[in-house]
Amino acid sequence: MTDHIKVDLCVIGGGSGGLSVAAGAVQMGASVVLVEGGKMGGDCLNYGCVPSKALIAAAKHAHAMTTGAPFGITPVDPEINFAAAKDHVRSVIAGIEPHDSVERFESLGVQVIQDWGKFTSPSELQAGGKTIQARRFVIATGSSPFVPPIPGLEDVPHYTNETIFDLRERPRHLIVVGGGPIGMEMAQAHRRLGCEVTVIEGATVLGKDDPELAAVALSAIRAEGVEIVENAAVEQVRKAGDDITVSTSDGREFTGSHILVAVGRKPNTGTLNLDAAGVETNRAGVIVDASLKTSNRKIYAIGDVAGGKQFTHLAGYHAGIVIRSALFGLPAKASDTNIPHATYTDPEIAQIGLTEAQAREEHGDALEVLRFQFAENDRARAEGVSAGLVKVMVVKGRPVGAGIVGPQAGEQISLWSLAISSKLKIGAVAGMVAPYPTLMEVSKRAGGQYYTPRLFENKWVKKVVGLVQKLP
Structure with missing residues (x-):
């Protein structure tokens, strides 16, 4: 006979978003079942963010051996053990796995079912020989690589x-x-x-x-x-x-x-039998509203499967929205205007908010674009990484978007993420004091470009300064 489980929350998918919901909910007193048929940690830990950055790190060390001439270091051709580089990738994953493991989540009080879930009704899911009846469900099944039907x-x-x-x-x-x-x-x-x-x-x-x-x-x-x-x-x-x-x-x-x-990538929805749950989908994934609720108001969808941007940190942000809504009954809506993203090439590229093209289309002549080059930063010159720039889109004194290409762009974009999400004025960034010499000064100097024409190219400012200097 099939076992029946009744819980407050059933999370389907053990990737970054699902794990965040499950851990947060159970520690706040909710009864939680987590259903995962694949690897705990999902795509990010096993196939995406973590292994890719580990391989990029290995590649960076190899590249450094060939590029030391400007620093007085004779370049050499590195002896690359490709299998050992993959061992590094595997060891990084292994070091993180315990944090995402079944054992850890069971120790928190989450009941983990290692099987694929399938809806049998708008309020029930079958997995591992059990029927799960939950007050709320969260679909967090992520996405998979899309392989197009190319002949051959x-x-x-x-x-x-x-x-x-x-x-x-x-x-x-x-x-x-x-x-x-x-x-x-x-x-x-x-x-x-x-x-x-x-x-x-x-x-x-x-x-x-x-x-x-x-x-x-x-x-x-x-x-x-x-x-x-x-x-x-x-x-x-x-x-x-x-x-x-x-x-x-x-x-x-x-x-x-x-x-x-x-x-x-394509959303992972195929095995869920979402029609039985009354959950509507399209090619991008599960259709959700601003509160991340599906057409079945008892079911949420978060992360890649929700059909929007596909970032691990977005799934984590979605998890917070669901916890506020499902556990506390508070109104909570998701927005992607404060979600940064980064591409970890060398140099890195990072963006938050509107690009220049998007900002021009939305704000027209009210847009001001500020730029500052890494080549004008002392630390970047000392490190030999002076290619790139910070670019900020400003409307009425507030940044509405920022982009960075250059060293550590993925780290540096967080400043602009804070500024935009907190609706700070550009003066907050221009007025901060950054340690010298650091790359972060590039963002500060970019913010300062807003005041250059207003202070140094303004005849009235010069007249006021002249008058003040005549005072005793």
Whole structure:
């Protein structure tokens, strides 16, 4: 006989968003069941953020050995043990796994069912031979790599972000299909680890980023030897011996030894039987309102599966919204205007709020764009990382967007995330005192650009100063 479980909250999916909801809810006194049929930690820990950044770190060490000449350090060709680099990736995952483990969540009081869940009614879910009846459900099943129906691809061994980190033999020539953040991060990392790399993109590489910022990063990546092909849709893939040949819409052919498909992601909804739950979906995922509720008001959806931006930190932010709503009955709405994102190429690219193009469309002539170059920062010059800039979109004295391309952009964007989410005026950033010499001074100086024409190019300011100086 099937066991019946009645709880306050059933969380479906043990990725970053689902784990945050489950941990927060149970520690606040709610009874919680967590259902996960795959690996605890989800995509971020096992196939995405964590392994990719670990591999990028290994690649950075290899690259440093070849670029020391300006500092008086003789460049050498590194001896790269590709399998050992993957061991580093695995060890980083292993170090984090206990925090996301079944054992930890059971110790918190969460009942964990390691199976795939399937709705049988608007208020019941089956998993692990049990029927779960919950006052609220949270769908946090994430997304998976989308593999397009390219002729021949199904007959050719290919990798996605879910399998590339298991590859222990260094590719001779990696062909990356897709020039988004995942594709470009992996392209540069593999190039630095000794692979020939070609990126093929059907539209514009890093096309969702501000073009001015993306151009700086792409120039650096090309200079390292990554071949980047844009506006060339892949039409066919075929394998002959040890070679894989990719044919594109413009009639060209590219040959390599391995192929990574990184063209986007699809929501994980297939096994949930959402029709039985009365939950509406579209191609992007589960349809939610601003409070993250689905068409079944007892069911929430968060993170990638909710059909919006696909970032781990967004899923964590969504978790907080759900906890306020489901546990405390408080009105809570999600907004993506205060959600930053970063691409961890070298240099990094980060963005919060509106890009310049979006801000011009929304605010017209009221927009002021502030810029400050890393080349004018003393710390950046000392570190030899002076390519890049901070760019801030300001309307009526308040930043509505900021973008950074340069060293540690992913770290530095947090300042602008705070400013925008807290609705601070640009003077708050311009007036802060940053330690010298630090890269953060670039953001401060960018904020100060708002006052340059108002103070140094204003004749009335000069007249007032002149009058004051005549006073005894």
